[in-house]
Amino acid sequence: MAVRDYVNTLFAIQLSQTEHKSDYCEYAEARWNMWQKNPNRRPVSFLREGLGGQDLMIVAALPAYNEEKSIAKVIVGALRQVDKVLVVDDGSSDATAEIAEKLGAIVIKHERNFGKGGALRTIFNWARTNHVDILVTLDADGQHLPEEIPRVLKPVIEGRADICIGSRFIDQASSEMPRHRQWGAKAISGIVGSLSGLPIGDSESGFRAYGRKALSVLTPVEMGMGAESSMLLQAGEKGLTITEVPINVAYKDLARHRTRNPLYHALDVLGSIFKYVSIRHPLLFYGLPGLLALGMGLYLGLRALETYSLYREFPTNIGLIAIAASLVGVVLLSTAIMLFTLVTVIRERR
Numbered sequence: 001m002a003v004r005d006y007v008n009t010l011f012a013i014q015l016s017q018t019e020h021k022s023d024y025c026e027y028a029e030a031r032w033n034m035w036q037k038n039p040n041r042r043p044v045s046f047l048r049e050g051l052g053g054q055d056l057m058i059v060a061a062l063p064a065y066n067e068e069k070s071i072a073k074v075i076v077g078a079l080r081q082v083d084k085v086l087v088v089d090d091g092s093s094d095a096t097a098e099i100a101e102k103l104g105a106i107v108i109k110h111e112r113n114f115g116k117g118g119a120l121r122t123i124f125n126w127a128r129t130n131h132v133d134i135l136v137t138l139d140a141d142g143q144h145l146p147e148e149i150p151r152v153l154k155p156v157i158e159g160r161a162d163i164c165i166g167s168r169f170i171d172q173a174s175s176e177m178p179r180h181r182q183w184g185a186k187a188i189s190g191i192v193g194s195l196s197g198l199p200i201g202d203s204e205s206g207f208r209a210y211g212r213k214a215l216s217v218l219t220p221v222e223m224g225m226g227a228e229s230s231m232l233l234q235a236g237e238k239g240l241t242i243t244e245v246p247i248n249v250a251y252k253d254l255a256r257h258r259t260r261n262p263l264y265h266a267l268d269v270l271g272s273i274f275k276y277v278s279i280r281h282p283l284l285f286y287g288l289p290g291l292l293a294l295g296m297g298l299y300l301g302l303r304a305l306e307t308y309s310l311y312r313e314f315p316t317n318i319g320l321i322a323i324a325a326s327l328v329g330v331v332l333l334s335t336a337i338m339l340f341t342l343v344t345v346i347r348e349r350r
């Protein structure tokens with residue numbers, strides 16, 4: 001069922017509980033037609049008229065980098081499901097933006113390549129300024145199936161979650177994802193799940209729906225491929241609710257397949273996670289190892305002095321290790337204190 005039908009059904013149920021019962025189908029259809037004729041007017045206004053009900057402006061957004069071979073099919077498929085499709089062309093050197101424009105998508109072009117996270121940031125800013133109610137993001141390389149958009153949107157439309165992730169790891173019977181990628185993504189998801197305290201099985205999936213609350217409190221800060229994970233860490237911090245639904249992901253027979261090194265991809269994501277958590281908990285991340293290093297340095301220094309006083313011979317190796325460990329300890333401790341102070345000041349100013 002396309003999203004518009006789904007929303008209309010919800011709307012119909014709502015309406016059937018009111019005195020306008022017999023009019024609901026007609027009204028839903030009329031409302032949809034009015035919206036199509038007046039695309040600049042938010043659909044919410046049509047529904048609110050006289051009903052006090054809720055209508056939703058749903059937008060699908062695609063971060064895209066050199067996806068001319070695959071993007072057309074994704075846009076056409078997504079336009080069947082949602083109100084508008086937004087494409088953020090991240091400095092592509094091919095015809096990605098041109099194709100998207102011709103197909104009726106809203107296109108924002110970055111002058112240069114900022115990375116997937118940079119595109120997500122533009123998408124979130126656009127969604128906020130344009131009063132989007134629900135945003136669904138999906139990859140432009142054809143790996144996600146637009147016909148599964150309603151499935152990903154459903155929990156958010158029904159208000160059961162602030163974010164719904166299309167997970168590649170529930171019901172994996174038809175998964176085409178290579179084994180080594182599955183292991184990597186599952187390991188990262190385990191880390192993100194335990195750090196955020198949220199029930200996350202696939203933190204790397206770009207196929208997600210974000211409700212109004214998520215759109216207003218989340219800001220993609222990471223520029224690279226770690227943006228999705230770090231947004232889930234933010235979601236945990238802000239107390240958002242998350243759910244997952246199974247999706248299919250295509251790897252075979254894609255128009256193009258990226259040759260991005262999976263190890264580089266994983267390191268990019270892990271680096272973002274580390275950065276995010278270390279800034280939030282500087283005393284734990286820098287202070288604790290700093291204390292340990294300083295303690296080790298002092299201990300070895302004392303042992304070296306003891307040896308010298310007993311045998312009148314200084315153990316140069318131990319002495320050097322003691323100095324190095326103490327220096328590392330001092331640097332880490334100062335970093336911890338500086339970051340802690342900065343983070344506290346920034347939090348207080350918010």
Ligand SMILES: Nc1nc2c(ncn2[C@@H]2O[C@H](COP(=O)(O)OP(=O)(O)OP(=O)(O)O)[C@@H](O)[C@H]2O)c(=O)[nH]1
Pocket residue numbers: 062063064065066067088089090113114115116117118119120138139140141143181206258260
């Ligand atoms: N805006 C932007 N999008 C990007 C960039 N790199 C990748 N993307 C988009 O992000 C989506 C996913 O990128 P992929 O490289 O396929 O990453 P992936 O799906 O996690 O990894 P694979 O398993 O190798 O397919 C696609 O829609 C890409 O066009 C980038 O530098 N900027």
Ligand SMILES: [Mg+2]
Pocket residue numbers: 139141143258
């Ligand atoms: Mg991909």
